[in-house]
Amino acid sequence: MKGILKRFSVLLLSLLLIKEVSAQTAASCVNYDTRYPITTSTGKVYKWNPLWNFSPMKMKKYSGLNIGGDNYFNGMLEYVPSSYWWSSNATKKYPIIISFHGGAAMGFGSSTELCRLFKDRGGDSAGHKTFPGRVERSTTNLSQFWNGVTYEYIVSSTSI
Numbered sequence: 001m002k003g004i005l006k007r008f009s010v011l012l013l014s015l016l017l018i019k020e021v022s023a024q025t026a027a028s029c030v031n032y033d034t035r036y037p038i039t040t041s042t043g044k045v046y047k048w049n050p051l052w053n054f055s056p057m058k059m060k061k062y063s064g065l066n067i068g069g070d071n072y073f074n075g076m077l078e079y080v081p082s083s084y085w086w087s088s089n090a091t092k093k094y095p096i097i098i099s100f101h102g103g104a105a106m107g108f109g110s111s112t113e114l115c116r117l118f119k120d121r122g123g124d125s126a127g128h129k130t131f132p133g134r135v136e137r138s139t140t141n142l143s144q145f146w147n148g149v150t151y152e153y154i155v156s157s158t159s160i
Contacts, residue, residue: 028055029115052119054136059155061114067158075109075159077117079135081142081152099131099157109159117157132157 029052036048059077067073083089099117107113118133135142135155142153 027057027061027111029053029057029118030055032112032115033119052133054115054118058136058139059132059157061111063109063111063114065109072160073109073158074107075114077114077132077155077157079139079142079155081139081154083152084154094152094154096154096156097131099155101130101157101159105159107159114159117159131155 031048031053033048033052036046038046040046057077059079061075061077063075065073065075081094083092084094101117105116105119107116118130118136132155135157142155144151144153
């Protein structure tokens with residue numbers, strides 16, 4: 001448990017320090033899973049669903065990372081609200097949501113492997129149900145108004 005907390009702490013600190021240089025803006029994830037079509041042992045065929053394609057993406061890809069120095073976190077997808085960059089919000093605080101994936105999305109953090117974060121294995125590999133998939137579909141729930149204050153969230157989905 002202590003090791004997991006240490007990695008999480010390093011991840012959180014690293015997210016705050018990552019430079020924009022390594023980001024791939026206007027990236028896409030289209031037809032990225034070469035396993036399709038998949039035929040099960042019972043003969044059922046699963047075809048690629050165009051709902052799993054994202055182009056252009058709302059999230060930025062960060063590839064080739066080594067967060068924490070132990071090659072545990074190798075890449076991430078990140079969503080930052082547009083208001084984050086406004087000079088009038090220089091002191092505004094943004095809550096962060098960190099999304100970890102299931103085992104089928106593991107990789108080395110390459111641009112293509114980061115697309116796996118949109119779709120884990122399952123009955124239909126439903127990409128629209130994963131947290132990064134929900135962000136790509138709509139960011140309206142990432143902005144909440146409460147007690148006179150608008151809270152906008154930063155989202156990071158990591159690849160291990």
